[in-house]
Amino acid sequence: MFTLAHLSDVHIGPLPKAESWRDYLGKRTLGKLSWHRRRRFLHDPVIASAMIADIRAHAPDHVALTGDLINIALKQEFIEAALWLKAFGPPDWITVVPGNHDAYRPFPWAEGAGLWADYMTGDIRLPGAARAAPGAEQVFPFVRQRRNIALIGLSSAVPQSLFRAGGRLGADQRSELAATLEDLRQRGFYRVVLIHHPPVPGLTPRRRALDDDQELKQVLEDQGTDLVLYGHNHRHGRSSLQTRFGAAHIVGAPSATSPGHGTYDAAAWYLYKIRRQEGAWSTTVNIRSWDGRKGAFVAHSSFTL
Ligand SMILES: [Fe+2]
């Protein structure tokens, strides 16, 4: 049995002080206002600390974190998130993919999400990744193999215009994903795709969706996969897609710092127990959710895929 924990959308706060007024230009002006007016009440870092403790107590074989570690892409936020990750656990235990808030504005890779690169590195270095100054386009997709489980990390994080929170994979990433899924299927791996945005149309409004979700859906239908884990909606989500190779289960986790006020679900993490039995995969899922009255994570629900 292989156990995999999934969490998402940590939105580590509070916002650090910016280094200069230039840091608040453009989209970040709105982002800063939105944080102080509304978002800081939606994200409590104490909950993420309790989640880390709860995940550790369950000792999963691996952890997947599907993006939105930070808020408005200030330089100091990337640094603090790198320290947060290091305190959470080692890079060979945690796999990260970035979200739209991690690319809130164009930012040099090496000083931005590149600080988390050890958590976004595949087992096999693809030729492009050897370049002197790698950017996101050389890093994704990456593949990590843990026993007979393969984790495929995608980046849908690209800077967005003022009122959009969408994302895009692009043709290169999609074609590499197709080849990767085919190869892993032929080698008998259980395939887990990690992506911040919901991977298929209809799971989120257009202004918050992947530009190329229809194309990604086609790749998944053609090549199959066992599981797709996503975040972004700050809500529980569960659906499936019929592919040429059976059902692909698509599951979204809420924000890891959400107290559960208002329209968003309370913070929760998912524990996947993946087994190979009599030639078929069987996956059971236990959800652990934040209980504000108890100040702790408690069993929420469970199901089998
Ligand atoms: Fe988010």
Ligand SMILES: [Fe+2]
């Ligand atoms: Fe997001």
